[in-house]
Amino acid sequence: MSLIGGGSDCSVNGNALAQFNKHTQQDRSLQQQTANQPVVQNGQGFRNESMMNSREKQHFEQFMNGGSNGGPGAAFQFQPMRQELNRIQQTVQLTPLNNNWTQEFQSHSPSPIAVQPVAKVGSPVLWGGEFQQGKNAPEMAMTHNQQQSTPAMRMGMGNYRPMMGMLMMQRPMQQLQQQQQQQQPVQRDAEQNQQLQVDWDNHFKEVEELTKNVEHAKEGEPVVRAESPDYVIDDKYQATFQEVWDNLNSEAVENDFINQQYEEFKHTQKDPLPADLAQWERDFAKYASTRAHFGVYKFEEKASNQFLDLPADQDPYEIGLQLMENGAKLSEAALAFEAAIQRNENHVDAWLKLGEVQTQNEKEIAGIAALEKCLELHPENSEALMNLAISYINEGYDNAAFATLERWISTKYPQISERAREKNPTISDEDRYSLNKRVTELFMEAARLSPNQANMDADVQMGLGVLFYANEDFDKTIDCFKAALSIQPNDAVLWNRLGASLANSNRSEEAVNAYFKALELKPTFVRARYNLGVSCINIGCYKEAAEHLLSGLAMHQVEGVDANGSTLNHNQSTSLTETLKRAFIAMERRDLVELVKPGMNIDQFRSEFNF
Amino acid sequence: MSGVVADGFNSSPMWEMIENGLQQPDLKEKAIKSVGAILVITLKNKDGKEQSWVMDLKDKGTVAKVDTPPKNDVQLILKDADFVKMAENKANGQKLFMSGKLKIKGNMMKAASLETVFKQLDPRAKL
Numbered sequence: 185m186s187l188i189g190g191g192s193d194c195s196v197n198g199n200a201l202a203q204f205n206k207h208t209q210q211d212r213s214l215q216q217q218t219a220n221q222p223v224v225q226n227g228q229g230f231r232n233e234s235m236m237n238s239r240e241k242q243h244f245e246q247f248m249n250g251g252s253n254g255g256p257g258a259a260f261q262f263q264p265m266r267q268e269l270n271r272i273q274q275t276v277q278l279t280p281l282n283n284n285w286t287q288e289f290q291s292h293s294p295s296p297i298a299v300q301p302v303a304k305v306g307s308p309v310l311w312g313g314e315f316q317q318g319k320n321a322p323e324m325a326m327t328h329n330q331q332q333s334t335p336a337m338r339m340g341m342g343n344y345r346p347m348m349g350m351l352m353m354q355r356p357m358q359q360l361q362q363q364q365q366q367q368q369p370v371q372r373d374a375e376q377n378q379q380l381q382v383d384w385d386n387h388f389k390e391v392e393e394l395t396k397n398v399e400h401a402k403e404g405e406p407v408v409r410a411e412s413p414d415y416v417i418d419d420k421y422q423a424t425f426q427e428v429w430d431n432l433n434s435e436a437v438e439n440d441f442i443n444q445q446y447e448e449f450k451h452t453q454k455d456p457l458p459a460d461l462a463q464w465e466r467d468f469a470k471y472a473s474t475r476a477h478f479g480v481y482k483f484e485e486k487a488s489n490q491f492l493d494l495p496a497d498q499d500p501y502e503i504g505l506q507l508m509e510n511g512a513k514l515s516e517a518a519l520a521f522e523a524a525i526q527r528n529e530n531h532v533d534a535w536l537k538l539g540e541v542q543t544q545n546e547k548e549i550a551g552i553a554a555l556e557k558c559l560e561l562h563p564e565n566s567e568a569l570m571n572l573a574i575s576y577i578n579e580g581y582d583n584a585a586f587a588t589l590e591r592w593i594s595t596k597y598p599q600i601s602e603r604a605r606e607k608n609p610t611i612s613d614e615d616r617y618s619l620n621k622r623v624t625e626l627f628m629e630a631a632r633l634s635p636n637q638a639n640m641d642a643d644v645q646m647g648l649g650v651l652f653y654a655n656e657d658f659d660k661t662i663d664c665f666k667a668a669l670s671i672q673p674n675d676a677v678l679w680n681r682l683g684a685s686l687a688n689s690n691r692s693e694e695a696v697n698a699y700f701k702a703l704e705l706k707p708t709f710v711r712a713r714y715n716l717g718v719s720c721i722n723i724g725c726y727k728e729a730a731e732h733l734l735s736g737l738a739m740h741q742v743e744g745v746d747a748n749g750s751t752l753n754h755n756q757s758t759s760l761t762e763t764l765k766r767a768f769i770a771m772e773r774r775d776l777v778e779l780v781k782p783g784m785n786i787d788q789f790r791s792e793f794n795f
Numbered sequence: 796m797s798g799v800v801a802d803g804f805n806s807s808p809m810w811e812m813i814e815n816g817l818q819q820p821d822l823k824e825k826a827i828k829s830v831g832a833i834l835v836i837t838l839k840n841k842d843g844k845e846q847s848w849v850m851d852l853k854d855k856g857t858v859a860k861v862d863t864p865p866k867n868d869v870q871l872i873l874k875d876a877d878f879v880k881m882a883e884n885k886a887n888g889q890k891l892f893m894s895g896k897l898k899i900k901g902n903m904m905k906a907a908s909l910e911t912v913f914k915q916l917d918p919r920a921k922l
Contacts, residue, residue, distance in 0.1 A: 427904060548921070574922045578921045578922055650922065653922065684921055684922050687920035695920065714921070715920045715921060718918045719920065721918065758819060759918070762815070762819060762918070763918045765815055766815070766918060769808050770808060772808065774811075777815075
């Protein structure tokens with residue numbers, strides 16, 4: 185109802201039409217039985233019944249049944265409705281036809297019913313004018329047909345297609361009018377009506393021509409505007425058209441790019457892809473080759489990595505694992521894993537752990553580079569696939585994320601993806617939407633395999649949650665993550681993901697609790713601190729936000745490397761510093777903003793901030 | 796004092812944030828890619844003072860305060876307070892437009908992309 189505008193007239197109790205609506209929407213399966221009996225109290229003496237065509241009869245019955253609820257006129261408030269009609273009669277001069285009809289209807293009716301869905305013949309005129317002005321109709325007298333037309337108008341403004349819907353709507357209205365005329369043929373009105381129809385047709389033709397113009401001349405925006413300044417719709421339409429056009433263009437370019445990349449990928453592969461390679465593998469190869477090229481992982485400089493000088497009998501990988509367990513700074517663990525990799529470049533687990541650590545350390549790009557390398561060495565590493573998919577989502581590479589998740593399913597649940605392949609062997613390139621839908625279905629299948637709490641796969645829930653997250657379906661995401669948490673309640677990473685989903689669905693306060701839980705389990709979790717800072721900004725607690733962000737930055741510093749404890753040179757986290765700047769700007773502390781730059785000494789903030 | 800700040804305008808911090816965001820190469824690139832136009836935003840504050848800013852998201856990726864609007868693809872005219880709401884994601888550009896609080900001269904679609912820029916500049920929680 186809000187579409188029609190405010191005012192007491194529109195409140196549910198005051199608005200007769202709202203009541204009418206309520207009654208017509210009721211489940212009247214019980215009343216239907218009585219209505220079908222030959223003698224119906226309300227229907228008595230309505231002579232015109234036999235003259236009505238089946239469709240109108242249906243409407244009539246619907247109306248009558250609605251009215252018969254609780255006895256005639258008891259629950260149905262006719263009085264306000266009648267007043268409403270009177271008001272309409274005062275503001276808009278009804279033709280004699282309508283008056284007569286209403287009177288007739290009233291005299292046949294046992295109770296004073298005065299509802300006429302199409303009360304005004306004049307309304308299409310107004311409607312047409314309204315259309316040209318592009319204005320909504322809140323101030324106009326409310327009739328049923330306007331009520332219908334207003335939402336359609338709104339849609340029409342945004343998109344061209346619903347305009348066709350408006351035309352469709354017009355047709356039943358005209359039918360109703362014609363039926364009216366059948367009851368009391370008034371030649372003059374019929375003519376008038378026809379004229380209006382013709383007028384409307386003309387309008388439509390003009391608009392149609394317009395669209396053709398746009399289609400023919402893709403750059404024709406100014407031309408079209410000059411031709412028809414009256415049509416507000418053209419601006420919007422052009423916008424939509426332009427959007428579609430741009431999309432098509434960019435898609436074409438992208439497809440070209442993908443093919444080109446794929447060819448390159450095939451060439452660079454030492455042995456060419458075998459012909460019997462499973463389709464999904466080829467798909468993945470395709471997507472993998474088009475990923476955003478996060479490049480080669482950049483190692484920290486040798487001088488700043490103490491783990492490089494370990495004696496040969498100590499394994500830096502093991503040390504890294506220990507550091508993670510003991511709650512050391514993630515940056516230090518990352519250095520240990522880097523050292524392990526520098527000893528043995530094909531250390532799959534070290535790459536995986538490095539990737540995990542760097543993403544948790546709020547160094548997404550470094551994390552992605554490491555995970556990609558890990559998958560290069562071991563394409564079926566499901567942990568790396570899941571983490572990489574999530575990192576892709578964070579960075580906005582949704583298609584790559586979906587493809588990675590699909591790959592995850594086919595490694596962990598090969599039977600499901602095989603079955604899907606059998607069902608639909610002709611899967612080819614897809615747009616973002618259908619790809620998401622397809623992968624979601626695969627995960628649903630996997631979730632259905634073990635519906636019981638006991639043997640539910642937390643990773644399946646995780647993946648499903650991520651897929652919903654990409655579609656901004658946050659409620660479902662939150663459900664999935666909560667389900668995963670019910671299996672692994674002490675997983676800090678999961679708590680952080682739950683928090684992020686809550687934050688992105690504008691539930692910052694709840695998100696803060698989840699982040700605190702994550703930090704309780706893992707105090708060095710820089711990403712959770714970053715997210716906490718973001719949520720604090722959204723809530724408006726800028727000082728707290730700055731403190732959380734600064735403590736995150738402090739954790740990027742590695743002790744004993746440099747005398748003044750500078751942050752590591754490579755793999756800096758711009759998100760932390762940029763968000764910190766934002767918090768300072770919001771605090772209106774420009775002096776502090778100036779201080780935020782690469783290589784800054786964060787101790788200078790300690791006098792003011794507690795971290 | 797930053798070049799985009801205007802006295803008496805509540806949106807000054809927003810402009811700083813936009814300027815700050817556009818200094819990051821990756822965000823700048825994204826913004827240019829998603830908008831690809833020159834936007835002029837004319838705000839009117841409580842005292843009835845008018846001030847324009849120009850956002851070049853066509854090739855330069857800059858924002859600046861200007862006295863007279865240069866050649867542009869679209870000009871948005873609204874109240875200072877409404878702009879703040881928009882930047883804070885508390886008001887929706889389409890609704891502002893519908894209720895007549897936002898006036899648009901030029902390419903409507905480019906105007907709509909302003910909200911995408913705000914979204915991109917907004918720090919987003921990460922999984």
